[in-house]
Amino acid sequence: MPSGSRGGSRGGHGSRGSRSASSRKSRPAYVHRHNVFYPPRCYRLFRRSYRVGSLRYYQMTKMYNWLSVFVFALVLCGVLLFTSNNKINLIKSDQTYYFNMIDTAKEEQYMNAFVTDRIKGEGGKYYITYNLEIFGRDLWREDGYTYSIYTKEEADRIFNTGEILIVVEGLPLLPSTDSINADYKTFSLTDDGSYLAAIKQTRYALIFGSISIIGIIGCSIYYFKLMFSHRVMEESNKTNPSTNTDEKKEYCLYCGEVLSKEETKCPQCQAVRWQS
DSSP: OOSSTSSTTTTTTOOOOOOOOOOOOOOOOEETTTTOOOOOOEEEETEEEEEEESSHHHHHHHHHHHHHHHHHHHHHHHHHHHHHHHHHHHHHHHHHHHHHHHOOGGGGGGGEEEEEEEOOGGGGGEEEEEOOETTEEEEEEEEEESSSSHHHHHHHHHHHHHHEEEEEEESSOOOOEEEEEEEGGGGGGGOOOOHHHHHHHHHHHHHHHHHHHHHHHHHHHHHHHHHHHHHHHHHHEEEOOGGGGGGGGGTTTTTOOOTTTTBBBBBOEEEEEEOO
16 A cells, blocks of 8 residues: 555555676787787778778767767666656556545544654655554554655654554455555645656656757767768879878877877877887
8 A cells, every 4th residue: 555555665656556708819919008009900880991090990989989878878868758757657646546545435434543653755755654453463564654745844743643544445454455644635746755756857867868869969960070071081082192191191090190200109199100
């Protein structure tokens, strides 16, 4: 119930009622200090070849890494948004159910229960735990509880009185009998800590989801811009082979820095120059 039979976390709303191994081919490596620099490899992405170690390769790798982060964040935000919306719908459904229980309850269904504790729940609100005794024995195996709708002052006041007025689902009283605090109908959704927590989660999911979408669009623009600039360079080199200065330059395989013929180490990252 919130007395135990409807399920869910206490103070909140709930639903009703062999290892694999891989091997990799080794390749020669050049060790510089604590870093290892490997000779270049070629990979194909979207019908284009990329040489590991080239400036173009590292630009694409950086873009794909950011794109992966944004896509993962967008999926995570979608999951959070889905769960928070489901939780909000469940809270509204519970509210309708218990409002109807209070409206249709007869006078004999109103009872004073013993307050056992007040506990801080979701959204910074507090909930009250309580129990009923029948022939000197507790009715429920676990204490019943309200939703997290009370402020600290309200919870302290109810706890100090030692009793709380509740409405039971029906008579006679059984261990499965549902119940709700009689003053539940005086509270709105915005007083429910679970509802506030769900709204907060929805807001964060929308904010970070929007940022992820903007990031994905930015990565896509960067990709097409990069592809366009390289295509223009390739066409220029084909039409004007004499002006192709890239063939005369050598680049660091690790960071893409231009290397002079005399240098044996990269002046930027200190990587050992690869000798083909």
